[in-house]
């Protein structure tokens with residue numbers, strides 16, 4: 001392939017830029033971004049746990065309100081029965097009322113022990129909820145710190161020129177037929193053009209036989225030799 005020797009280096013730069021673009025095609029996740037994703041997932045789990053813990057507290061609080069309301073009703077019933085007893089003379093009615101008072105008393109005693117149990121439980125449930133909420137706060141902080149680390153890493157990273165812009169500029173500097181031949185060769189072997197270090201091809205990494213090396217050396221300076229192994233255009237002079 002004919003190419004003015006002053007442009008050989010440009011062809012190699014083009015090959016390198018294309019390779020860089022390929023390598024960056026799949027955006028790599030930085031460790032900082034991974035840390036953010038992990039912290040966000042942890043936050044979501046901790047928020048779920050905190051909301052479940054809050055729900056358990058709410059349920060138990062409702063249970064306590066129910067017990068207290070039942071207790072009030074029973075105490076009223078007991079008082080009504082006792083009041084009625086004071087005025088009642090009929091033996092059957094007195095027996096029924098005494099029974100009512102007894103039942104109410106025993107039911108109130110049951111409720112009191114239920115209430116005691118519920119108070120013990122709600123204490124544990126509230127501790128659990130507070131712990132879950134403090135975990136959420138810790139993880140929120142962790143997410144914030146991780147996000148700050150990503151921003152810092154991004155601002156610290158050197159600004160790299162978009163490879164597409166670099167490629168377009170280099171292609172403009174080269175004759176169109178050279179660009180076309182380079183692209184065709186690149187499609188064929190995935191390299192296109194590479195540096196020849198005097199012994200081996202930068203495209204296929206093969207150490208070339210002496211005959212191949214001398215052929216490359218004897219190529220006129222305004223032509224670009226090809227690797228006898230992989231076909232890559234070889235740039236011999238990058239000065």
Ligand SMILES: [Zn+2]
Nearest residue numbers: 201204227230
């Ligand atoms: Zn090669």
